[in-house]
Amino acid sequence: MERGGVSIAGFIAIAFMLTMYVLLDGYDLGVAAVAPLIARSDRERAATMAGIGPFWNGNEVWLIAAAAALFALFPTAYASSFSGFYLPFMVVLWLLMFRGIALELRGHFPSEVWHQFWDAAFSGSSALLIFVFGVALGNLLRGVPLDAAGYFQGTFAFLLNPYALLVGLFALATLGVHGAAFAAMRIEGEIAARALRVVARGSWLVLILYLTVTALTLWMNAPLRASWLFAIPALSLIALAATWRSARVGRAREAFIMSSCFIATLLAASAGTIFPYLLPAFPARNRGISIFAAAPSETALACALSVTLIGIAGIAIYAPIVWRRMAGKVRVE
Amino acid sequence: MDPVLADRLQFAFTIMFHYLFPIGTMGLAPFVAAYTWKAARRRDEESARIAAFWTKIFAINFAAGVVSGIPMEFQFGTNWAAFSRSTGSVVGQPLAMEGLFAFFLESVFLGALLYRRRGLPSMFVAWAGVMVCVGAWLSGFFIVATNAWMQHPVGYRIAAGGTILLENIWLVLFSPFSYWQFAHALCGALLAGGFIVAGVGAYYLLSRRDETIGRRFVRAGTIVAFAFALIAIFPTGDRNGRIVTQYQPVKLAAEEGLFTTEREAPLAIIGMPDVARRRLIDPIFVPDILSFLSYGNYKANVNGLDAYARELWPPVELTYYAYHIMVGLGTIFAAAATIAVALLAFGRLWSARWMLWILMLLMPFPFIANEAGWVATEVGRQPWIVYGLMKTAAGGSPTVSSGETIFTLIGFAGMYFLLGVLFLYLVLREIGRGPSWSEAA
Numbered sequence: 148m149e150r151g152g153v154s155i156a157g158f159i160a161i162a163f164m165l166t167m168y169v170l171l172d173g174y175d176l177g178v179a180a181v182a183p184l185i186a187r188s189d190r191e192r193a194a195t196m197a198g199i200g201p202f203w204n205g206n207e208v209w210l211i212a213a214a215a216a217l218f219a220l221f222p223t224a225y226a227s228s229f230s231g232f233y234l235p236f237m238v239v240l241w242l243l244m245f246r247g248i249a250l251e252l253r254g255h256f257p258s259e260v261w262h263q264f265w266d267a268a269f270s271g272s273s274a275l276l277i278f279v280f281g282v283a284l285g286n287l288l289r290g291v292p293l294d295a296a297g298y299f300q301g302t303f304a305f306l307l308n309p310y311a312l313l314v315g316l317f318a319l320a321t322l323g324v325h326g327a328a329f330a331a332m333r334i335e336g337e338i339a340a341r342a343l344r345v346v347a348r349g350s351w352l353v354l355i356l357y358l359t360v361t362a363l364t365l366w367m368n369a370p371l372r373a374s375w376l377f378a379i380p381a382l383s384l385i386a387l388a389a390t391w392r393s394a395r396v397g398r399a400r401e402a403f404i405m406s407s408c409f410i411a412t413l414l415a416a417s418a419g420t421i422f423p424y425l426l427p428a429f430p431a432r433n434r435g436i437s438i439f440a441a442a443p444s445e446t447a448l449a450c451a452l453s454v455t456l457i458g459i460a461g462i463a464i465y466a467p468i469v470w471r472r473m474a475g476k477v478r479v480e
Numbered sequence: 481m482d483p484v485l486a487d488r489l490q491f492a493f494t495i496m497f498h499y500l501f502p503i504g505t506m507g508l509a510p511f512v513a514a515y516t517w518k519a520a521r522r523r524d525e526e527s528a529r530i531a532a533f534w535t536k537i538f539a540i541n542f543a544a545g546v547v548s549g550i551p552m553e554f555q556f557g558t559n560w561a562a563f564s565r566s567t568g569s570v571v572g573q574p575l576a577m578e579g580l581f582a583f584f585l586e587s588v589f590l591g592a593l594l595y596r597r598r599g600l601p602s603m604f605v606a607w608a609g610v611m612v613c614v615g616a617w618l619s620g621f622f623i624v625a626t627n628a629w630m631q632h633p634v635g636y637r638i639a640a641g642g643t644i645l646l647e648n649i650w651l652v653l654f655s656p657f658s659y660w661q662f663a664h665a666l667c668g669a670l671l672a673g674g675f676i677v678a679g680v681g682a683y684y685l686l687s688r689r690d691e692t693i694g695r696r697f698v699r700a701g702t703i704v705a706f707a708f709a710l711i712a713i714f715p716t717g718d719r720n721g722r723i724v725t726q727y728q729p730v731k732l733a734a735e736e737g738l739f740t741t742e743r744e745a746p747l748a749i750i751g752m753p754d755v756a757r758r759r760l761i762d763p764i765f766v767p768d769i770l771s772f773l774s775y776g777n778y779k780a781n782v783n784g785l786d787a788y789a790r791e792l793w794p795p796v797e798l799t800y801y802a803y804h805i806m807v808g809l810g811t812i813f814a815a816a817a818t819i820a821v822a823l824l825a826f827g828r829l830w831s832a833r834w835m836l837w838i839l840m841l842l843m844p845f846p847f848i849a850n851e852a853g854w855v856a857t858e859v860g861r862q863p864w865i866v867y868g869l870m871k872t873a874a875g876g877s878p879t880v881s882s883g884e885t886i887f888t889l890i891g892f893a894g895m896y897f898l899l900g901v902l903f904l905y906l907v908l909r910e911i912g913r914g915p916s917w918s919e920a921a
């Protein structure tokens with residue numbers, strides 16, 4: 148493979164892992180964020196957590212694997228972004244940790260007072276995580292100030308710009324809907340009905356934010372590189388409409404699948420927007436870290452791609468077997 | 481403060497905290513698998529309770545391991561940017577394998593193991609236990625292989641500009657450092673697992689409750705602890721010593737407190753290194769043994785610290801004490817486990833309450849030995865971050881100041897304090913309730 152092809156394959160592998168992360172961990176983060184809306188009593192909240200209990204850790208592994216793959220394939224980008232965004236990354240870490248503690252330990256405490264504490268911690272840290280991830284994506288789309296050596300030179304104040312904050316809200320709404328669709332599919336009774344209502348109403352909020360964010364993104368990146376990027380928003384809108392429609396007619400499974408499609412198109416569009424940069428610079432994008440500058444060695448790429456493919460093939464064999472055993476709806480007990 | 485020093489403190493603190501839990505995960509996983517398996521085969525009440533009991537403790541431990549593991553993966557990028565930039569093409573590979581091959585396996589099957597609702601077939605649960613064990617050991621292997629490469633870099637080439645590029649992944653994964661270090665670390669974990677199971681059983685016997693179950697625990701635990709206490713010394717500990725002698729002789733000299741090069745070098749069992757005067761204070765020596773242990777020959781020449789430039793010495797005191805704590809505790813474990821197994825074989829263990837006390841009180845020490853072993857390994861690697869290739873001082877993140885790192889170190893300390901207290905509270909409560917309570921839940 149020639150050099151450019153190697154880099155592009157690496158870019159696609161990482162984009163794929165991150166998409167898996169957002170689709171999968173996205174639903175359990177989303178369930179947590181909308182839990183206060185769909186689960187009213189202590190038992191209902193316990194059922195909501197039980198709905199994601201066996202899955203969340205495996206979902207989070209996609210983030211870990213994506214970080215490791217970025218490390219292996221584009222060390223320059225990994226090093227610059229992780230050290231450049233030092234404090235934001237630490238905030239993400241602490242939120243991830245806090246959320247894991249809340250989710251895993253809730254069940255071990257018999258008292259309802261403790262449950263309320265852990266529930267609030269769980270929903271709060273999950274919602275904040277989604278928001279922070281959204282802000283990060285916003286900044287990625289906008290570009291960040293980099294110095295000559297490719298290290299980030301900016302401040303918290305820079306990262307918290309209005310555009311990025313808006314993307315943060317958009318992420319919260321989108322994954323909230325996604326999570327609610329999962330909850331509707333996974334949990335029985337009253338909770339499922341409420342969750343479907345959240346999906347249907349939330350879709351409108353998502354639509355408004357989507358249109359605003361897309362308009363701003365196009366305006367910021369005026370000379371858009373590829374016209375195929377316009378095909379994607381059309382697909383996104385169809386998927387969003389289908390999500391809303393499925394929720395209205397009470398088909399939770401389809402709502403979840405459609406919301407997954409919606410998110411996948413969004414991420415494809417984002418990847419298309421920043422390509423070929425892993426970390427576009429602000430204000431001049433082309434000073435950023437591109438996949439060609441940060442190109443991996445062929446051996447490293449071949450190795451990482453084989454690992455990814457073999458790993459995914461293995462997961463595709465055993466995960467469905469296990470998950471099918473645990474399928475079926477969670478009951479409120 | 482020097483930013484790299486802050487990074488080192490943070491790394492040491494977070495990894496030492498994280499490692500406490502993998503010891504439990506890797507060491508208890510086979511017990512969980514075996515007990516779950518037995519419960520599936522025998523279908524009696526007692527076996528089911530035992531399986532449920534250890535699964536619950538395992539799950540609490542696993543959660544703490546996962547939570548404390550996530551920061552480790554990110555720290556290479558946040559705190560060691562220069563290191564990551566130049567070695568990512570190698571170091572990233574086993575880390576990616578760990579995620580895709582091991583963590584996923586572990587978490588998917590642990591989900592099944594913990595999913596107690598509405599009768600999953602019991603053989604399926606038993607298999608899930610086995611797979612969790614495989615996943616835990618695999619993740620240990622990949623991470624130790626990562627570390628082994630930093631101890632003894634192989635399978636790479638250096639590109640223009642000094643970047644280290646991957647040449648051969650098999651060399652990286654299966655260097656002698658990698659498999660001997662992994663075998664030894666796994667032994668350390670299994671030894672810890674054995675002593676935990678035995679110690680919990682001893683506690684029940686001493687408090688005269690759950691006695692049949694307590695005996696089962698003591699029996700299984702002491703046998704496992706005995707086997708792995710011996711294997712930790714020979715062959716795995718011995719082989720680790722030899723590869724260190726071969727590839728990192730300065731580290732060996734620091735671990736042994738050998739300041740001057742000697743033929744027929746003695747082994748210092750006790751003594752305090754005085755680095756300024758380059759000697760051991762109040763030492764007790766066994767003549768010739770160090771030469772023998774390092775080279776299999778009583779007359780061999782062993783290089784002391786004086787054979788190397790002062791800048792290439794690791795911090796001698798820390799390396800020396802950590803190493804001696806590990807070896808000292810290892811000897812004590814082997815002795816204690818041998819006596820316990822002998823008592824067991826002659827049917828005297830249940831009446832030997834002093835031995836049960838010892839087994840119970842020994843529980844925390846395998847953790848100390850494991851941590852001490854890593855401190856010797858890692859501190860002894862200094863001043864290199866990648867042995868012979870890259871200095872630790874050159875590995876930090878140019879854009880992260882020591883102020884930021886200290887701030888986050890305090891944050892981690894707070895978080896880990898909370899996690900540690902919750903962990904201890906929950907585990908001790910489960911042990912206090914005991915297996916007879918477990919079915920009820």
Ligand code: HDD
Nearest residue numbers: 661665668712713717720721807810811849850853854857
């Ligand atoms: C309960 C745990 C335990 C016990 C009883 C022992 N060890 Fe150990 N040792 C470890 C747990 C450990 C460890 C924490 O797992 C290390 C750190 C890195 C590694 O691979 O294993 C280690 C490292 C380690 C190293 C350093 C390897 C390096 O620098 O790369 C040596 C030379 C030994 N060990 C030798 C021994 C000997 C001679 C022992 C005889 C009593 C012994 N260990 C008992």
Ligand code: HEM
Nearest residue numbers: 488491492495496499623624626627854855858859862872
């Ligand atoms: C197996 C994977 C591991 C890797 C890749 C790794 C890597 C590193 C790195 C990058 C540093 C910082 C640079 C340095 O000071 O050398 C470090 C330091 C350190 N690590 Fe490890 N480590 C691993 C395992 C462990 C474990 C399991 C422990 C202990 C439980 C440990 C204990 C330490 C300590 C104490 C330091 C500080 C050394 C000093 O301050 O001089 N490491 N390690």
Ligand code: HEM
Nearest residue numbers: 501502505541542545546549550552553583616619620623
């Ligand atoms: C720098 C070194 C290390 C890194 C980057 C690291 C990373 C991680 C991560 C991200 C997790 C969570 C996985 C999940 O979400 O399921 C984890 C858990 C785990 N780690 Fe580490 N780790 C390190 C050191 C070690 C060492 C030295 C060992 C053992 C020899 C080890 C063994 C494990 C095991 C068995 C788990 C499973 C979960 C548990 O123990 O509770 N890790 N590690």
